[in-house]
Amino acid sequence: MQVLQIDIATLAWLLFAAAAGSSLLTLILLGLIGHFWLGPRIERKVDRRLDEGASQLEDRLRRRFMDMLTGGSRDMLRERAKSLARGVGLISGRQQGVIDKDDVDK
Numbered sequence: 001m002q003v004l005q006i007d008i009a010t011l012a013w014l015l016f017a018a019a020a021g022s023s024l025l026t027l028i029l030l031g032l033i034g035h036f037w038l039g040p041r042i043e044r045k046v047d048r049r050l051d052e053g054a055s056q057l058e059d060r061l062r063r064r065f066m067d068m069l070t071g072g073s074r075d076m077l078r079e080r081a082k083s084l085a086r087g088v089g090l091i092s093g094r095q096q097g098v099i100d101k102d103d104v105d106k
Contacts, residue, residue, distance in 0.1 A: 067076070
């Protein structure tokens with residue numbers, strides 16, 4: 001019977017090769033799962049959400065366009081412009097929610 005003797009350096013290289021091979025096999029397996037199973041599922045989900053968003057946008061644009069044609073949106077546009085101008089500080093001169101040093105001293 002013949003005894004196989006391996007020195008420490010060879011054993012270390014064999015251990016490194018086994019770890020590298022295992023890691024490579026795991027990465028290949030995860031890559032295949034991601035490419036053939038997970039990727040198409042995510043793509044379908046994104047496509048569905050984009051379609052839903054596009055249909056919602058189309059409905060909103062259609063409603064606003066019809067409001068503009070019928071004249072019903074003039075008052076709404078004025079009110080929104082006023083509220084936006086107030087929020088930005090164009091009308092009152094100050095932004096809402098901003099605390100000045102003068103307010104703290106009072």
